[in-house]
Amino acid sequence: MDYRINLPEQEMPKQWYNVLPDLNPPLAPPLDPVTHQPLGPEKLQAIFPMAVIEQEMSSQRWIEIPEPVWDIYRLFRPTPLVRAHRLEAALGTKAKIYYKNESLSPAGSHKPNTAIAQAYYNKQEGVQRLTTETGAGQWGTALSFACKMFGLECTVYMVRCSYEQKPYRGILIRSYGAEVFPSPTDKTNAGRAVLAENPNSGGSLGLAISEAVEDAATHDNTKYSLGSVLNHVLLHQTITGLEVQKQLALAGEKPDVLVGCVGGGSNFGGLVLPFVPEKMHGKGPRFVAVEPKACPTLTKGEFRYDYGDMAKMTPLLKMHTLGSGYFPPPIHAGGLRYHGDAPIVSHLVDQGMVEPRSYYQNDVFEAAKLFLQTEGFLPAPETSHAIKAAIDVARESDPGTVIVFLYSGHGLLDLGAYDAYNQGNLKDDTFSECDLQNALATCPKINI
């Protein structure tokens, strides 16, 4: 058996899978942030191109991947599905562990799958500049790359604590030709308000989103791009799960458990959504979603309407949330520091289709080092959450169980975090009932 299952280029999917028409009950609609009424597509036009808005609400099960997007995917796709033989041997497990290696993209993560699509649709509609936020920097890197491919300008608001923890990210984003600012900045009302209260604020994803949305909404020919959470983002990411289906078929395997880390939910969603139709019929693999104990949205949060950002500018989304005002501790998995979760993923959790788990970061880095020292590759801290869970699932499972996890990104720009772990300097931040009640106090009261 080959270690790496490579799909030929001509086998790369030509369509994304849209789960919306297959959800039953259907997804709760987004609400207007002011009137609290279901939101019409026209309300989103200030910040998104029409093609993206249509995908956000589409009832079409399969959506064509535009040829120029597919053509850029070819730079790195299909990505290999890899059997982690050496990790299995080190664990002494008889389970089979596979990982879908999305770290081989130019930006080093799964994020280009949607960045390329979003940049393309914006370019088609005459947009000249995209704004966005980034946590650990994976998304900012991906959008910078994608914008360069289509000749768009790009402005990135990077959560300040990550900006400082991971200085190489900013250099890489600039090298792609984009601009990047540590958030909170003094460039937006949202940023200035936080700085006035706390000039040393480390920032949060929710705040960086507010800054990027405000920038887009207040400038001509400028739109906003989000790297996770929304339906169209998960749609674009389904290319990973669709490839996994083909690759497992090539290997003659049926998956028993799918594992992904969850920040906003895009890599997890991309992996599992193509398996939802089977699941609706009571078949198909288990879905395991993994998050940090410092930001335990799915395991501790409430399923209710909340804002996507701190400044309450975005539509209200029904999702698992810790409260849009919550500032998570500065754990190194910056991409998992988000108060909410994708409505689609939250819906599946609510329907009992997903098993959420949470871990402390020291346990996660221990798993990461075991992976590094057996499989050779250095995982991102976010990805390492999935590795930790895959290891635990393997330990709990019967011989022959087929476990697939999404290897969402490499950790080469996160080595500061490994240094802290190697030196025993990582804190195991947690989150209490009391934190939860305080955080949720900022949520709007909506009964739908």
Add this chain to the structure above:
Amino acid sequence: MDYRINLPEQEMPKQWYNVLPDLNPPLAPPLDPVTHQPLGPEKLQAIFPMAVIEQEMSSQRWIEIPEPVWDIYRLFRPTPLVRAHRLEAALGTKAKIYYKNESLSPAGSHKPNTAIAQAYYNKQEGVQRLTTETGAGQWGTALSFACKMFGLECTVYMVRCSYEQKPYRGILIRSYGAEVFPSPTDKTNAGRAVLAENPNSGGSLGLAISEAVEDAATHDNTKYSLGSVLNHVLLHQTITGLEVQKQLALAGEKPDVLVGCVGGGSNFGGLVLPFVPEKMHGKGPRFVAVEPKACPTLTKGEFRYDYGDMAKMTPLLKMHTLGSGYFPPPIHAGGLRYHGDAPIVSHLVDQGMVEPRSYYQNDVFEAAKLFLQTEGFLPAPETSHAIKAAIDVARESDPGTVIVFLYSGHGLLDLGAYDAYNQGNLKDDTFSECDLQNALATCPKINI
């Protein structure tokens, strides 16, 4: 046509190609550093295992890749050969540019091809610890990874200026379980001698080699491992050129020009040596070797016997050299800061089979950014020398010319260098006739 030509795993070569029996005239022998007489294999046993010594002098054309080595190669090999369509389009060239992507290995470069083999042979002979030097850190990372695969300890002496320029390298090396020290250290006589003269010395590869060799020679169960220069290293690297031959055949192409950067010569040698037999019959592709103007071994050095290290502990090798006492300026392509070159590569240059070129680092980074912004991937500064030359060759060539360069490593741990370039802070160090005469004054006078 596919962007990436993937070779199936079962097509990965099972043997390395040894060029020695095909060289005519034969390679000049290594000499004893004290007696200046040809060196018997027994003299090398203090620092190398027998299997490696045999390969260093073998007259066998094909050498079997041991199954445990091949098995670890499978973690990342065969590597793809990629058509750089977007770079071609940006250049407006009608030449075809391919790159062999060795950056996808766990260590991020071609270096594991020999590190894995060397770790294996040492393990077989009961060695417990390997010592080595590293410049930019690619080699130290690779050997740390390889040692972990076979349960060996590993000690890395890293050239101090690179250790400081690229702090993430040390963290990665330690995360693989190895120890790493900035060289010069106070752990060896060679290091202490340099520190006594200049406590702030930035170090050199030649000095770090002295330290690593001294460590191995003075400790039990410890051997030394070199990442370039020697015949057995180039032998192990031929897997890249052998894969390229198969991949070009799959694509229906015949190569016209092969391009590689040269520090010690291992990535260049690995790419071109399998094409030497054709070349001996006046056929086959052009070989273009690329180096920095700050350390222009092939373009300005003399072809003569010299030591491989600063402390004159290694055998004398006949090679292009700037003098083993030469300290190159601290350019960011740390892997190209070596005073000498592989005897095999030097021999081919002397025979007129190789066209050497040299570049300033600002021109090299300009090429790197063009590659980044078209193909998406961030190249190492060393690799960027090959990119610059491939671009120039494309510009000089007829339509349809097939150019293949070796993409030896990624630059994700070299982002400090990109920052310096982006900010206009890179110096274009050069090398004068006068520098050359001073540097060569340290060479021994040998008439063979």
